[in-house]
Amino acid sequence: MYGNSGSFKLFVTIGKEQFFVKVLKREHEGCAINRGETIYIGFNKKDVCYL
């Protein structure tokens, strides 16, 4: 038996906004980016939900 996080939870600041991102742990061996480092995030139109 071992403890396992399904995903890493990332908080990424873009300008004045903060995005919450989930990254599947099985797709990333450890979180390779350190706090304060530059990171790029992206998403597609089909996934945007307008309110």
Add this chain to the structure above:
Amino acid sequence: MSFFSLQALTCDVGAFHLHDISFDVGEGEYFVILGHSGAGKTVILESIAGLHGVGGKLLFNGVDITNMAPEERSVGFVYQDFALFPNLSVRENIRFAGRYKFIEDADSLFNDLVDFLGLEKLLDRRIDNLSGGEKQRIAIARALFSRPKILLLDEPLSAIDPTFRNAIMKFLKEMHRRYHLTTLHVTHNFREASYLADRIAIVMDGKVQQVGCANEVLSHPSSLKVAEFLGFKNIFSSSLLGEDSAQLFSIDPNAILVSKENNPKCDYCFEGKLDECMGIVDHLNFLLR
């Protein structure tokens, strides 16, 4: 014409007020009323059952039942705390509806319910020292024995050990199909709603905020209020996407790709700073041999 219809239903219970509740429920539908505690979900069920004086209209197959006595409405009600009769045996609880109305094929229905719900060994027991799961099955059997036109379930999983919730959800779905029920199920739990519901009404502060097919409501909230209630993350102004609009958008945290380099494959890309990375243990894996 819908099977069951609430039309501008209003109700005052103490300081609480239901505002113009309107929705239709189709025959055979599993309809979930989803909302926080205190939103008015139980008051809606109690109004349908005839336990409160109401304004507006309640229609069954086009017949106005708004002022009909509770026992004439053909409604089965399973309360959150089950509300079984402590002075009666399990058998007497289940057959209670037979005291005030004629039940067609009562014995065969009773035997079928006892068999389906696994109650054979409990029939002569008293209610006092039964488990929550046993009491729930008895409360459901009692409600179904009255051959209701509509079954009302008030937070049926809240008093159940979390270990058994998935099994009970599966059971509720099987029961709905087996007895050709029309079910109204009240809950604050999104998982229950997404698994069980054909359609959903979201109720907040005594008002219906959104009604529709389960997938549509859960994936496309009609307002910021509903989106926040459903736990939508990353809600920002569309201007962030370069759009000239005051509209808001949300993006699912699982649909966002991350990279150390700019990712040209996405429609929208942003450069930012990593504030925090959390690798919290949220479940355990068991390796079995």
